[in-house]
Amino acid sequence: MKTKGKNGAILLRERLKDPKIIVAPGCYDALTARLVEQAGFEAGFMTGYGASGSFLGLPDYGLMTMNEMSTICANMNAVIDIPLIGDIDTGYGNPLNVQRTVREFERAGMAAVHLEDQVFPKRCGHMENKAVISMEEHIEKIRAAVEARENMLIIARTDARATDGIDEALKRLEAYRDAGADIVYADALRSTEEMKLVGSIKGVYKFANQVEYGKTPMLLTEEIEALGFNIVIFPVSSIFTAAKAVQRLYKELKEKHTTRDFMAANMTQFGEFTELVGMKELVEAEHRFKVADFKK
DSSP states (O other): OOOTTOOHHHHHHHHTTSOSOEEEEEEOSHHHHHHHHHTTOSOEEEOHHHHIIIIISSOSSSOSOHHHHHHHHHHHHTTOOSOEEEEOTTOSSSHHHHHHHHHHHHHTTOSEEEEEOBOSSOOOTTSSSOOBOOHHHHHHHHHHHHHHOSSOEEEEEEOHHHHHOHHHHHHHHHHHHHTTOSEEEEOSOOSHHHHHHHHTOSSSEEEEEOOTTSSSOOOOHHHHHHTTOSEEEETTHHHHHHHHHHHHHHHHHHHHSOSTTTHHHHOOOHHHHHHHTTHHHHHHHHHHTTOOOTTO
């Protein structure tokens, strides 16, 4: 169960003082958030890509609403103590909408959120045919976000690498830093050289993205740290792995009419799973509150 009194934003701010990179795997529901924490990671990343695929069964194409996303975040934060970083897309409107979005996500317990400069409705940063708003318009959104938050960190994301090239992306990140963003993030960088340019920006924390089969080179986390980054996310690893595993399961069941031969190597056991999702704490609470024993 979540420990009372933990504030993810304060924990994340303190942790960022240490130059060692923070590795935040992607999680798309409360179960995967639990698994990130149980694996020993210091932070998790609520992936809009994964949430859209899991919750809607649809691509990350700007279809998730603010309320849907913030509810998923709240469910995750209800069961973990580590900081959770999240995706608020374009902020769901103009600077006034951004302010409400920031307040809702902070109320949901988020440690940090990234706000991107795509045109609404947005799409996954590693898809084609993206479009961005003007730098000046996004600066106003960042200023609004910073004004609205209490402790939560604001990550300013640009998708301008795809539309206008790396020089424009760098120019925007520096302007977003100057507008008050705590962390800057350029999505879908194409080379280690481009990553190094972003990692070299002064006076702000830097955020890297590792998308399997995406546009950015896949590196060791130590290599990403050496390029100047403070946080790296692996947003789609869990949803890609889950989809592949469940496809294999259903294929096996369809072909063999049983899961008997599939279980040992591919499934957690019943008791293991109930422990993963907090059964021990519930049993302890039953004893503490003298809940009736229905086995009699």
